Amino acid sequence: MVGARRPEPTRLPETYRAALDYLFPRVTTIKFGLETTRHLLQVAGDPQRHFVAVHIGGTNGKGSVATMVAAALREHGVRVGLYTSPHLISFRERIRVDDAPISREAVAEWTRLLRPAMEETGATFFEATTAMAFADFAARGVEVAVVEVGLGGRLDSTNVLHPLVSAVTHIALDHQKYLGETLAAIAREKAGIAKPGVPFVIGDGDPELAALLHAAGREAVGQGRYLPVVVPPEVRWTGPLAMAGPHQRRNAAVAAAILKALPVPLSPGDSAIASGLARARIPGRLDRRGRWLFDVAHNPDGVAALVAHLQATPPIGPVHALVSILGDKPWPEMLVQLDTVIDAGILTMAPTAAGRGWNIDWLRDWLASPERPPARARWHLEPDFRTALAEVERGAGTVLVTGSFHTVGDVLEARGMMV
Numbered sequence: 001m002v003g004a005r006r007p008e009p010t011r012l013p014e015t016y017r018a019a020l021d022y023l024f025p026r027v028t029t030i031k032f033g034l035e036t037t038r039h040l041l042q043v044a045g046d047p048q049r050h051f052v053a054v055h056i057g058g059t060n061g062k063g064s065v066a067t068m069v070a071a072a073l074r075e076h077g078v079r080v081g082l083y084t085s086p087h088l089i090s091f092r093e094r095i096r097v098d099d100a101p102i103s104r105e106a107v108a109e110w111t112r113l114l115r116p117a118m119e120e121t122g123a124t125f126f127e128a129t130t131a132m133a134f135a136d137f138a139a140r141g142v143e144v145a146v147v148e149v150g151l152g153g154r155l156d157s158t159n160v161l162h163p164l165v166s167a168v169t170h171i172a173l174d175h176q177k178y179l180g181e182t183l184a185a186i187a188r189e190k191a192g193i194a195k196p197g198v199p200f201v202i203g204d205g206d207p208e209l210a211a212l213l214h215a216a217g218r219e220a221v222g223q224g225r226y227l228p229v230v231v232p233p234e235v236r237w238t239g240p241l242a243m244a245g246p247h248q249r250r251n252a253a254v255a256a257a258i259l260k261a262l263p264v265p266l267s268p269g270d271s272a273i274a275s276g277l278a279r280a281r282i283p284g285r286l287d288r289r290g291r292w293l294f295d296v297a298h299n300p301d302g303v304a305a306l307v308a309h310l311q312a313t314p315p316i317g318p319v320h321a322l323v324s325i326l327g328d329k330p331w332p333e334m335l336v337q338l339d340t341v342i343d344a345g346i347l348t349m350a351p352t353a354a355g356r357g358w359n360i361d362w363l364r365d366w367l368a369s370p371e372r373p374p375a376r377a378r379w380h381l382e383p384d385f386r387t388a389l390a391e392v393e394r395g396a397g398t399v400l401v402t403g404s405f406h407t408v409g410d411v412l413e414a415r416g417m418m419v
Helices: 016-026 035-043 062-075 104-121 125-139 183-193 207-221 246-261 270-279 300-312 331-338 360-368 385-393 405-414
Strands: 052-057 080-083 095-097 144-148 165-168 199-202 227-230 287-289 292-294 319-323 344-347 378-381 398-402
Touching: 016 104, 016 125, 035 104, 035 125, 052 062, 052 183, 062 080, 062 144, 062 246, 062 270, 080 125, 095 125, 104 125, 125 144, 165 183, 165 246, 183 207, 199 207, 199 246, 207 227, 246 270, 246 300, 292 405, 300 331, 300 398, 319 331, 319 385, 319 405, 331 344, 344 385, 360 378, 385 405, 398 405
Parallel strands: 052 144, 052 165, 080 144, 165 199, 199 227, 292 398, 319 344, 319 398, 344 378
Antiparallel strands: 080 095, 287 292
């Protein structure tokens, strides 16, 4: 709670490592509301007043769309900040200016500056990171910040912004504990980033879900001027695209709609949009590296998009999957979907998911249950991550790594692959 008594701060962190050691224990705390973030930003000099912003939410697709928008703005000659989450390997991935990550020195310095206020308010990891990102953007002279919502939208820390354009890519059931048990409830939270007089891009290709977002956006704006921009369900980007998968064609169309909704002179022309979309890449999204294929699908909707891609573009077989899923996800449903497109699957525990990963005992019982749906693939449980990583390669034509950001990041790091 803001203003609650906290222990006296210990010695302020002086290094990047010490800053992360201070910040990361706050990851498990989720707190909705904008008051704490506003206080941290005030301590940092209200950096969000020094740039304009594009604000992008959604259950899936928001990171890809944000990356595409940032790439097109760079092609247009704009100095761009990009704030996304989570990261795969390095915390510095979250905060980029013209694709250059925040420096280690800046992370340490912003943590040093913000720590007294964090102690005073009980700020969460994401509240502090959001303030750090905006401070770093202002310090590095960003003209436009492309900001991905962390969780939800209405009460997410990033909603302190009053952007030039806001957008919701898509809604699906995820994080119901925090956002509500129905799609209508989730739509209200996601569309809470809509602002009076600001174009609100509705990117969901399902007409019923788009209608939910449309109604929720109008509700969020209240008596103010509501400016919806609905991307028609049938629209897909048809030009060159660096990101793979049919769902990225839809994401690219949403990104183009966001860019065209920006005011002159920030709105890129068609050539800059096309060039940006043709170059935009994001690690861990149908990310092929030799015979390895990485995808951060972490909920049923994301797995469905992955499965659709593998069905449309079958990889070299046999396809072996290394899978680790967080414990709060409906992993039985996700595994049943994956079973349709792989030949063998090894289930394990990603090291960085410790404390949040699925329950190995429950998983073992589920695999042995006669009530489990008949499996097409061969499934094997290997809790030891290093052993599982060695086993999954044997006899594979393609190795698929999926289930969470933790899983993909841990494998990339273990194999020495760069993000």
